[in-house]
Amino acid sequence: MGNVKHVFTSPKADGGDATLIRPSNWNAAHEGAVEILDRDLTQIEVVNTAGEISIYSYSIGADVLGITGGVRLSLGGDYLNNSGTNKSLTIRAKLGATTVFSRAFQTVTSADRRKWLLNLWFLNSAAAAQKWSAEWYLSPALADVLAIGTSGSEGGAKGAGVASSTEDTTGGLTLDITMEHSAAAATLSIRKEIALLELIPAS
Numbered sequence: 577m578g579n580v581k582h583v584f585t586s587p588k589a590d591g592g593d594a595t596l597i598r599p600s601n602w603n604a605a606h607e608g609a610v611e612i613l614d615r616d617l618t619q620i621e622v623v624n625t626a627g628e629i630s631i632y633s634y635s636i637g638a639d640v641l642g643i644t645g646g647v648r649l650s651l652g653g654d655y656l657n658n659s660g661t662n663k664s665l666t667i668r669a670k671l672g673a674t675t676v677f678s679r680a681f682q683t684v685t686s687a688d689r690r691k692w693l694l695n696l697w698f699l700n701s702a703a704a705a706q707k708w709s710a711e712w713y714l715s716p717a718l719a720d721v722l723a724i725g726t727s728g729s730e731g732g733a734k735g736a737g738v739a740s741s742t743e744d745t746t747g748g749l750t751l752d753i754t755m756e757h758s759a760a761a762a763t764l765s766i767r768k769e770i771a772l773l774e775l776i777p778a779s
Contacts, residue, residue, distance in 0.1 A: 636750070639746055657685050664758040711734075712734060
């Protein structure tokens with residue numbers, strides 16, 4: 577899916593039928609549609625390691641964002657802690673040389689693979705200044721394809737974040753999401769199944 581924008585002005589005059597697309601419709605005012613930068617269905621699994629491992633990475637080209645543009649990233653997958661004890665998982669989001677978010681939290685042991693979602697987005701307030709927001713959800717310890725629990729359900733975890741960074745987007749930058757287990761075990765696994773990265777064009 578490409579960006580729907582008309583970046584030139586037609587020199588032709590409009591015809592008399594206003595129900596048709598007219599030459600005056602083709603102009604720079606049509607810029608601004610959200611564009612899909614990347615869609616990724618490759619499974620990435622972090623298992624049997626206590627190292628920090630990237631589950632999603634994308635190189636944003638120089639000047640792609642403009643002065644006020646940004647990106648929105650949605651990730652989804654599943655998580656397993658069947659180690660017999662509570663463990664921790666650390667999530668990090670990075671842009672260029674900046675670690676924007678880094679958060680560790682406890683997970684309860686369960687034989688079920690629970691589902692997780694990570695949504696984050698940032699917008700430029702200048703070419704070298706960004707404001708961020710993020711949300712994380714880990715489902716309760718249920719095997720359901722759509723795992724829904726009541727508030728306070730054992731094994732679930734949810735949170736939100738706000739942050740800022742000062743990376744210069746006039747040069748190319750890498751957006752990177754990593755996961756890190758607190759121990760190396762075959763019974764500790766997190767898998768990324770789907771990623772969607774969208775460009776929010778400059779206003």
